[in-house]
Amino acid sequence: MKIQDIQAIQLLLATPKKIVIIPHRGPDGDAMGSTLGLYHFLIKNNHQATVIAPNDFPNFLAWLPGSETVKIFEKETEICTQILEEAEIIFTLDFNAFHRTGEMEHTLAKLKATFIMIDHHQKPDDYAKYTYSDTSYGSTCEMVYNFITFLNKKEDIDKTIATCIYTGILTDSGSFRFPGTTGNTHRIIAELIDLGVENTQIPVLLFDNSSFSRLQLLGRALQNMKILEDHKTSYTTLTQEELDSFNYVKGDTEGIVNYGLSIKDIVFTAIFIENKDEGIIKISFRSQGGFDVNQFARDHFNGGGHSNAAGGRSEVSMEETVKKFEDLVTKLKL
Numbered sequence: 001m002k003i004q005d006i007q008a009i010q011l012l013l014a015t016p017k018k019i020v021i022i023p024h025r026g027p028d029g030d031a032m033g034s035t036l037g038l039y040h041f042l043i044k045n046n047h048q049a050t051v052i053a054p055n056d057f058p059n060f061l062a063w064l065p066g067s068e069t070v071k072i073f074e075k076e077t078e079i080c081t082q083i084l085e086e087a088e089i090i091f092t093l094d095f096n097a098f099h100r101t102g103e104m105e106h107t108l109a110k111l112k113a114t115f116i117m118i119d120h121h122q123k124p125d126d127y128a129k130y131t132y133s134d135t136s137y138g139s140t141c142e143m144v145y146n147f148i149t150f151l152n153k154k155e156d157i158d159k160t161i162a163t164c165i166y167t168g169i170l171t172d173s174g175s176f177r178f179p180g181t182t183g184n185t186h187r188i189i190a191e192l193i194d195l196g197v198e199n200t201q202i203p204v205l206l207f208d209n210s211s212f213s214r215l216q217l218l219g220r221a222l223q224n225m226k227i228l229e230d231h232k233t234s235y236t237t238l239t240q241e242e243l244d245s246f247n248y249v250k251g252d253t254e255g256i257v258n259y260g261l262s263i264k265d266i267v268f269t270a271i272f273i274e275n276k277d278e279g280i281i282k283i284s285f286r287s288q289g290g291f292d293v294n295q296f297a298r299d300h301f302n303g304g305g306h307s308n309a310a311g312g313r314s315e316v317s318m319e320e321t322v323k324k325f326e327d328l329v330t331k332l333k334l
């Protein structure tokens with residue numbers, strides 16, 4: 001972050017302010033961990049802070065401290081709009097373009113508040129007065145840790161804030177495996193553990209708290225998997241009917257996409273998940289090595305993300321979407 005920006009933000013936060021903190025739509029561990037970590041920090045510094053998520057977060061994140069205070073724009077649009085209109089400062093975390101907030105986009109575009117972006121995705125829009133954007137980081141949570149440190153407030157990081165930050169670093173780094181994971185990431189993690197973070201309990205809450213029906217849904221996704229051997233690609237699908245038959249709840253498909261990369265020699269994988277309510281197929285892409293799935297998602301599926309993990313959407317049927325994907329893959333040099 002630029003030193004002038006840090007000084008300006010320090011000045012801005014020197015007196016109590018009305019602040020809203022926003023994660024992206026479909027918030028994941030990093031989006032919720034970063035917004036709640038920053039929320040606890042701002043409350044501790046006497047600000048009036050509210051996290052407003054565009055839509056609900058999955059149940060496996062409901063244990064995060066402060067999650068009960070999070071307002072859901074989709075559910076309480078009127079009150080959320082009022083809080084947004086009254087805000088003096090708005091932090092947008094773990095995304096960098098208003099359209100990532102879905103319906104909330106139109107409200108955000110009209111606001112007069114000072115926007116501060118903290119994010120690690122590529123190609124940030126320029127809506128924020130202060131932009132802390134760096135794609136080299138594995139998580140926004142690691143950047144929130146840096147942000148608090150830049151403000152000279154590291155001593156404010158307590159067990160609660162540390163727990164939120166730890167969660168996002170853990171989930172977005174694929175449990176410390178993905179390329180953005182550095183020695184510095186581990187040094188931060190060590191500090192967070194020293195602050196009392198329950199590092200053996202958090203993975204259990206996140207990953208080992210599954211329902212039997214979720215495991216069966218995973219089984220179906222694995223059975224549906226197809227391999228395009230000549231193109232080092234795998235993909236799988238879940239239709240709305242399949243989701244319904246395994247009593248799908250939000251969060252149940254989280255992480256399934258990664259299994260497609262666990263096959264020897266596969267470097268590109270995707271999962272296509274039908275959402276009949278929204279009339280779309282939601283897609284997650286993952287790659288290993290040099291193939292840039294962010295660009296692929298942007299070019300062909302109205303999406304984006306990072307070079308090894310991205311997402312997108314399709315508004316045609318599952319069959320047509322998969323056909324389009326297969327056709328594109330056969331033209332790739334992987």
Ligand code: 5GP
Nearest residue numbers: 284285302303304305306309310311312313
């Ligand atoms: P996931 O596949 O886990 O939902 O998302 C992987 C990464 O891609 C995340 O960093 C997420 O923010 C980003 N991403 C997922 N879906 C979309 C999308 O529709 N548009 C954009 N721009 N990014 C997405």
Ligand code: MN
Nearest residue numbers: 030094140172
């Ligand atoms: Mn993230």
